[in-house]
Amino acid sequence: MSANLLAVFYLVSGILFILALRGLSSPETSRQGNLFGIIGMVIAIGVTFLSVGNFSTGFLYVLGFLLVGGSVGAFIAYKIPMTAMPELVAGFHSLVGLAAVFVAISAFLNPEVFNLGSPGNIKIASLIEMSLGAAIGAITFTGSIIAFLKLRGIMSGSPITFLGQHFLNLALGIILLGLIFYLCKTQISTWFWVIIIISFLVGVLLIIPIGGADMPVVISMLNSYSGWAAAGIGFTLENTALIITGALVGSSGAILSYIMCKGMNRSFFNVILGGFGGTDQSSSAKGKEQKPVKSGNADDAAFLMKNASSVIIVPGYGMAVAQAQHALREMVDALKKNGVKVSYAIHPVAGRMPGHMNVLLAEANVPYDEVFELEEINNDFANCDVAYVIGANDVTNPVAKTDPQSPIYGMPILDVEKSKSVLFVKRSLSPGYAGIDNDLFYRDNTLMLFADAKKMTENIIKNL
Numbered sequence: 001m002s003a004n005l006l007a008v009f010y011l012v013s014g015i016l017f018i019l020a021l022r023g024l025s026s027p028e029t030s031r032q033g034n035l036f037g038i039i040g041m042v043i044a045i046g047v048t049f050l051s052v053g054n055f056s057t058g059f060l061y062v063l064g065f066l067l068v069g070g071s072v073g074a075f076i077a078y079k080i081p082m083t084a085m086p087e088l089v090a091g092f093h094s095l096v097g098l099a100a101v102f103v104a105i106s107a108f109l110n111p112e113v114f115n116l117g118s119p120g121n122i123k124i125a126s127l128i129e130m131s132l133g134a135a136i137g138a139i140t141f142t143g144s145i146i147a148f149l150k151l152r153g154i155m156s157g158s159p160i161t162f163l164g165q166h167f168l169n170l171a172l173g174i175i176l177l178g179l180i181f182y183l184c185k186t187q188i189s190t191w192f193w194v195i196i197i198i199s200f201l202v203g204v205l206l207i208i209p210i211g212g213a214d215m216p217v218v219i220s221m222l223n224s225y226s227g228w229a230a231a232g233i234g235f236t237l238e239n240t241a242l243i244i245t246g247a248l249v250g251s252s253g254a255i256l257s258y259i260m261c262k263g264m265n266r267s268f269f270n271v272i273l274g275g276f277g278g279t280d281q282s283s284s285a286k287g288k289e290q291k292p293v294k295s296g297n298a299d300d301a302a303f304l305m306k307n308a309s310s311v312i313i314v315p316g317y318g319m320a321v322a323q324a325q326h327a328l329r330e331m332v333d334a335l336k337k338n339g340v341k342v343s344y345a346i347h348p349v350a351g352r353m354p355g356h357m358n359v360l361l362a363e364a365n366v367p368y369d370e371v372f373e374l375e376e377i378n379n380d381f382a383n384c385d386v387a388y389v390i391g392a393n394d395v396t397n398p399v400a401k402t403d404p405q406s407p408i409y410g411m412p413i414l415d416v417e418k419s420k421s422v423l424f425v426k427r428s429l430s431p432g433y434a435g436i437d438n439d440l441f442y443r444d445n446t447l448m449l450f451a452d453a454k455k456m457t458e459n460i461i462k463n464l
Helices: 003-024 027-052 057-079 082-109 124-152 165-186 189-207 212-237 240-264 268-272 298-306 317-322 325-337 356-363 374-383 453-463
Strands: 310-315 341-346 371-373 386-390 421-426 446-450
Touching (some): 003 027, 027 240, 027 356, 082 124, 082 189, 082 356, 124 165, 124 189, 124 212, 298 386, 298 421, 298 446, 298 453, 310 356, 310 374, 317 356, 325 341, 325 356, 341 374, 371 374
Parallel strands (some): 310 341
């Protein structure tokens, strides 16, 4: 295949990737966006194979591994429940990072194959590119594993901090830059391996101080890291498609992280450096006086909602766990028949990953014009008769506005407490993922509905 034709096909795949991102910006066009992304990736992979032109035994091995990996990925994606999607994304991000590390190692050990020079005499620009690609990939790998463990519940969602943590991270960052400079100067292979090892350690240290409430931002941040790692390796391999894809993923992930940070009142640079989530998470819970709560049942909830003029639904991770989105849609349809105005309020970090709630509601065919983001609907709670909170905890917690010692202090929340009545569906009074008690449970206008979210919603439907 000629170089010009190769460039044209890579350009086409790049355009399709851009259209994919455009499509994924809205639930209405997300399916089309996914299709564009799939077609673009098929073209990029196919053209890359055809450009090799040497169908040797090694090529067949690569093709075999591609088919095996693709089959495993397709099977996992097909079988995975929506509730496990955040940890799946984190797990897949780790593989992207590890792939970047392996490609960088391959290029460093066999530079002749990639036209980068010879061992000990590699082009300086290529050496910088593969070093940065390997470092970012290694950080992404271990950071994503830590995120996966936290999301899966294998590791505590509470921040893990120690004295001098940020200084250590800064020192390791400076050491990494120094080692890359020294590697370019001496081209001693030992330093390349040291760079990778230190980068693995940095990935762990960046993510462990981040608390559970900030996990959605971590997901988007790691997505950005994996993109930049791929882009760095793309420069090393002189692969246009990989550069374009990596840059798109890296920049879009960074933009999303910035948007979410604004929505949470967090510093973007603190996110990049793993610097938030470091407050004492237990401070709010220590010495917390157990107050009485008002509890009710489906009859009480149905009575309040069918006699209301407006109801705002606040979905959260509890809805995802119970898979209650379809029952919720049925309940809303029943309320509409009774003349009740219903809308949905989505917090930027509700769930465990960006857009988690939007995807679930779209799965239940909830009309897009009924779903509103925090800044669009927050003022409506003051005029709302009933707020139906179904599994959303940290994003409705008033301590974000009142307790400076809280790990979620300063994070904009949904002003659910301003509603005339709050129906809070939850299995128990246990804290949310951030590990802190929710003051909303004890408000005079809150009625706790202790039950599985799906079963409670279905029982409410029977009484409407």
